[in-house]
Amino acid sequence: MLLRTAVRRPLRLVIALCLLTLVLVGCGAEHYPQTTLLPRGDFARIADDLLDTTVKWALLVFVLVEGILIYAIFRFRGRPNDPEPHQTHGNTTVEIIWTVVPALILAAIAVPTVRAIFQTNATPGQDALRIEVVGHQWWWEFRYPEYNLTTANELVVPVGRTVSLHMGSADVIHSFWVPQFAAKRDVFANRETRMWFKAEVDGDYPGQCAEFCGIQHGRMAHRIRAEQPEQFQAWVAQMQTPGPRKPPAADRLYAEGEKLFTAKGCVACHSLVAVNAPKGMLGPNLGNVGARSYLAAGTLKNTDENLARWIRDPQSIKKGVLMPNLGVTAEEARALVQFLRAHR
Amino acid sequence: MATRVLEHEAHPAAGHGEQTGLWSWITTVDHKRIGILYGATAFLFFLLGGIEALLLRIQLGSPENTFLSPETYNQMFTMHGTTMIFLAIMPLSAMFFNFMIPLQIGARDVAFPRLNAFSYWVFLLGGLFLNSSWFFGAAPDQGWFGYANLTSKQFSPGLNVDFWMIGLQILGIASLAAAVNFFVTIVNLRAPGMNLMRMPMFVWMSFITQVLLLLAFPVITVALFLLMFDRFFGSSFFVPAGGGDPILWQHLFWIFGHPEVYILILPAFGIVSEVLPVFSRKPLFGYAAMVFSGVFIAFLGFGVWAHHMFSTGMGPIADAFFSLSTMLIAIPTGVKIFNWIGTMWGGSLQFRTPMLFAVGFIAMFIIGGLSGVMHSSPPADLQQTDTYFIVAHFHYVLFGGSIFGLTAGAYYWWPKMSGRMLNERLGKLHFWLMMIGFNLTFFPMHFVGLHGMPRRVYTYPEGLGFELMNQIETAGSFVLGLAFLVFLWNIYKTSRGPRNAPADPWNGATLEWAIPSPPQEFNFAKIPVVHGRDALWEQKRQRGGPLPEPARVSGQGIHMPNPSYWPAVTAVGVLAVLVSLMTLGTTGVPGVVAGVALLFLGVYKWAYEPAG
Numbered sequence: 001m002l003l004r005t006a007v008r009r010p011l012r013l014v015i016a017l018c019l020l021t022l023v024l025v026g027c028g029a030e031h032y033p034q035t036t037l038l039p040r041g042d043f044a045r046i047a048d049d050l051l052d053t054t055v056k057w058a059l060l061v062f063v064l065v066e067g068i069l070i071y072a073i074f075r076f077r078g079r080p081n082d083p084e085p086h087q088t089h090g091n092t093t094v095e096i097i098w099t100v101v102p103a104l105i106l107a108a109i110a111v112p113t114v115r116a117i118f119q120t121n122a123t124p125g126q127d128a129l130r131i132e133v134v135g136h137q138w139w140w141e142f143r144y145p146e147y148n149l150t151t152a153n154e155l156v157v158p159v160g161r162t163v164s165l166h167m168g169s170a171d172v173i174h175s176f177w178v179p180q181f182a183a184k185r186d187v188f189a190n191r192e193t194r195m196w197f198k199a200e201v202d203g204d205y206p207g208q209c210a211e212f213c214g215i216q217h218g219r220m221a222h223r224i225r226a227e228q229p230e231q232f233q234a235w236v237a238q239m240q241t242p243g244p245r246k247p248p249a250a251d252r253l254y255a256e257g258e259k260l261f262t263a264k265g266c267v268a269c270h271s272l273v274a275v276n277a278p279k280g281m282l283g284p285n286l287g288n289v290g291a292r293s294y295l296a297a298g299t300l301k302n303t304d305e306n307l308a309r310w311i312r313d314p315q316s317i318k319k320g321v322l323m324p325n326l327g328v329t330a331e332e333a334r335a336l337v338q339f340l341r342a343h344r
Numbered sequence: 345m346a347t348r349v350l351e352h353e354a355h356p357a358a359g360h361g362e363q364t365g366l367w368s369w370i371t372t373v374d375h376k377r378i379g380i381l382y383g384a385t386a387f388l389f390f391l392l393g394g395i396e397a398l399l400l401r402i403q404l405g406s407p408e409n410t411f412l413s414p415e416t417y418n419q420m421f422t423m424h425g426t427t428m429i430f431l432a433i434m435p436l437s438a439m440f441f442n443f444m445i446p447l448q449i450g451a452r453d454v455a456f457p458r459l460n461a462f463s464y465w466v467f468l469l470g471g472l473f474l475n476s477s478w479f480f481g482a483a484p485d486q487g488w489f490g491y492a493n494l495t496s497k498q499f500s501p502g503l504n505v506d507f508w509m510i511g512l513q514i515l516g517i518a519s520l521a522a523a524v525n526f527f528v529t530i531v532n533l534r535a536p537g538m539n540l541m542r543m544p545m546f547v548w549m550s551f552i553t554q555v556l557l558l559l560a561f562p563v564i565t566v567a568l569f570l571l572m573f574d575r576f577f578g579s580s581f582f583v584p585a586g587g588g589d590p591i592l593w594q595h596l597f598w599i600f601g602h603p604e605v606y607i608l609i610l611p612a613f614g615i616v617s618e619v620l621p622v623f624s625r626k627p628l629f630g631y632a633a634m635v636f637s638g639v640f641i642a643f644l645g646f647g648v649w650a651h652h653m654f655s656t657g658m659g660p661i662a663d664a665f666f667s668l669s670t671m672l673i674a675i676p677t678g679v680k681i682f683n684w685i686g687t688m689w690g691g692s693l694q695f696r697t698p699m700l701f702a703v704g705f706i707a708m709f710i711i712g713g714l715s716g717v718m719h720s721s722p723p724a725d726l727q728q729t730d731t732y733f734i735v736a737h738f739h740y741v742l743f744g745g746s747i748f749g750l751t752a753g754a755y756y757w758w759p760k761m762s763g764r765m766l767n768e769r770l771g772k773l774h775f776w777l778m779m780i781g782f783n784l785t786f787f788p789m790h791f792v793g794l795h796g797m798p799r800r801v802y803t804y805p806e807g808l809g810f811e812l813m814n815q816i817e818t819a820g821s822f823v824l825g826l827a828f829l830v831f832l833w834n835i836y837k838t839s840r841g842p843r844n845a846p847a848d849p850w851n852g853a854t855l856e857w858a859i860p861s862p863p864q865e866f867n868f869a870k871i872p873v874v875h876g877r878d879a880l881w882e883q884k885r886q887r888g889g890p891l892p893e894p895a896r897v898s899g900q901g902i903h904m905p906n907p908s909y910w911p912a913v914t915a916v917g918v919l920a921v922l923v924s925l926m927t928l929g930t931t932g933v934p935g936v937v938a939g940v941a942l943l944f945l946g947v948y949k950w951a952y953e954p955a956g
Contacts (some may be wrong), residue, residue, distance in 0.1 A: 034796025078692025183726030190584035218801035
């Protein structure tokens with residue numbers, strides 16, 4: 001029938017669109033380093049499983065209801081002079097069905113949801129690695145009480161051991177987001193919030209602040225690096241070795257940088273020690289700044305050139321950042337870079 | 345027997361009350377003129393909010409873009425949200441409340457015509473005040489949700505937050521005054537015979553909206569007062585350093601904010617429930633279920649607010665409660681969607697422009713509803729919240745829902761309001777451009793959000809895979825802009841043509857189509873008597889065919905309220921009082937005293953002025 005063809009075409013379109021959707025969501029995920037759809041940790045997996053459940057039901061309902069709507073559009077298209085259609089006012093049976101069926105579908109979503117709510121709110125065991133996370137405008141501080149270590153913007157965790165994040169804020173509300181291993185949780189200045197996860201594979205992934213926190217909310221990114229237990233222990237050992245990896249004693253540039261770090265006032269906001277670092281510093285801990293992959297919370301790749309640019313003119317790179325322009329010359333910047341690069 | 349107005353003997357169209365000129369608009373208390381003022385003002389704000397959106401989209405069109413500076417971007421997205429919610433969608437709904445509620449219930453005006461004028465002037469001044477912040481380089485920049493403690497004096501020392509806080513406070517006064525007015529109007533001024541279960545669905549949904557406004561707005565008013573104290577007088581309700589709690593703000597804001605979502609969508613539900621039966625040529629399917637599902641949605645709307653706060657870590661009990669209550673809302677919403685499809689089912693569908701937008705509304709709102717169910721599940725929401733997935737969701741609800749519905753209403757009631765038919769061909773072009781542009785803009789946001797793009801970031805780096813989808817979105821947003829240019833062109837073009845709209849161009853079901861287009865000042869020469877739902881269809885059925893074109897009659901002997909400028913003066917007084925608090929540092933106590941004096945003068949003269 002002519003009518004049938006008229007309906008089949010749009011229906012096919014809807015189905016094709018749905019398939020395209022699935023392809024876009026599922027297959028391409030590895031091209032998106034910050035994706036939530038390729039869980040690599042237990043917490044993220046719980047969230048992703050729930051998403052899968054709801055997406056399946058949502059797609060079913062979508063295809064059915066939009067299909068019926070499109071069918072109705074073509075089937076009941078009228079002309080101005082057509083006779084008045086039959087004047088129905090309702091149908092109790094149908095109305096009961098379409099109240100009850102959605103309720104049942106929701107129950108199918110609600111049961112795993114409630115289970116997952118309690119799973120994700122559970123307290124991790126005693127053997128979990130405790131990490132304290134502090135949000136700052138606009139960077140992240142990470143403290144490892146177990147190892148007396150402090151670092152910034154690059155969170156390193158061991159694979160296979162549950163990590164228990166105890167989180168707070170130094171100023172406004174931020175939201176700490178680990179899309180690949182966990183999810184997100186807001187941080188506040190007046191309460192501790194928690195999140196936990198166990199990384200299943202190693203890798204180096206991006207994350208970023210997810211609660212609007214002022215002018216540079218857009219530049220408050222961090223890295224999450226999951227390491228195999230041996231590599232993680234090696235990293236801890238390296239961090240615990242005090243002091244910079246000094247170049248040969250005759251390095252004039254290094255000595256100059258060391259002096260400038262105090263003379264230019266950098267020392268007022270930044271600590272250079274990762275072990276037993278002082279709390280409450282305004283700027284990120286620089287104990288291993290030389291080894292980090294990014295500067296200024298994901299703003300710049302950590303190259304010598306970028307580090308010098310950042311030291312000389314942070315305000316034009318990240319307007320509003322709390323680090324002022326300190327009138328550092330190009331020559332002085334080179335010395336500071338040499339000095340900081342040794343802190344690995 | 346109903347509406348004997350139609351058989352009323354024709355008098356030459358007398359000049360009763362038909363004043364023109366600027367002064368007549370400033371002093372008007374006619375609900376139709378106030379409706380037009382609301383509509384014109386809100387549409388201008390809508391265009392402004394749309395331009396802001398296009399600027400945001402240009403900035404996000406490529407990674408590491410420097411088209412907008414970070415602070416300008418933050419101001420732009422804050423003002424885009426604030427404008428669209430408070431200065432566009434709400435007052436566009438208010439346009440239809442004003443113009444259509446009295447007509448649909450067979451009344452001559454609203455219950456309190458001068459209060460109605462007051463609402464409009466306060467709204468206008470509030471909107472202008474909020475936008476005047478651009479000229480001081482201090483547009484609000486903390487987001488439309490204004491989360492504490494970023495809004496504290498310490499972290500937002502400028503005037504930006506003050507403009508937002510005072511602006512919203514002013515707009516809240518307008519909304520509350522209007523809500524009281526329409527509530528009383530619907531309760532008291534219905535034509536004889538129009539019992540509650542005979543009211544047109546638009547009146548029902550508007551009625552529920554007024555109840556939501558009355559219950560929700562006091563909460564944001566209180567929250568804003570607390571914030572005012574924090575900022576102006578050094579208290580610390582929301583400041584952790586002083587023992588306050590920023591989460592308190594979130595609770596107060598969302599106890600207002602979630603009902604606000606229904607305040608934005610219920611009028612559109614009502615409009616679509618008017619348009620679909622008329623263009624399906626059969627009555628609304630399941631009228632009673634439509635009424636009660638609307639009531640149920642509104643009731644549940646007050647028990648779901650904390651689903652905006654799952655990421656704050658409220659604990660499993662609160663998470664579970666707010667998750668399940670949120671899921672429950674899907675049931676009455678589903679009932680509505682099925683009833684709309686049921687209305688079309690077996691009908692004789694006439695795809696005129698209003699019908700296209702109404703059907704587009706259903707198709708798009710389904711998507712917004714389904715993505716809503718997806719983040720009612722807290723563990724899943726912990727990934728989705730504050731990403732572009734949420735931006736996609738609420739634009740499918742507020743644009744795919746509210747704006748599609750309001751546009752359906754605009755095309756449907758344009759002939760009644762202006763006396764002119766809009767061009768069908770341009771209307772259809774508008775629809776298809778809007779449908780395509782809307783989906784291009786907002787559908788990819790689902791994916792880019794799930795793939796990790798957070799909201800409210802002024803830029804994003806290369807290499808996260810966000811580039812292509814953002815480009816598509818930016819292209820789509822310009823198609824969307826074009827759609828509204830077509831609408832503007834349609835309005836401009838037809839406004840130069842003759843007043844060609846008959847009283848009842850669509851074979852309408854409700855009383856507004858019984859009177860001339862545009863209606864005369866007194867609406868109904870004789871108050872109609874109603875014998876059933878779809879009162880006008882009932883009359884036509886009794887007559888056995890279309891009714892004769894109603895004549896314009898002299899309104900002699902019909903008592904209408906006098907024009908007054910005191911509502912406008914009082915509105916200026918409200919503005920003066922609140923602004924004087926903001927400028928306390930410079931204008932001091934005398935400024936406040938002057939504002940209060942003006943306010944009292946307005947109220948006093950208003951109270952003692954004869955109403956008519």
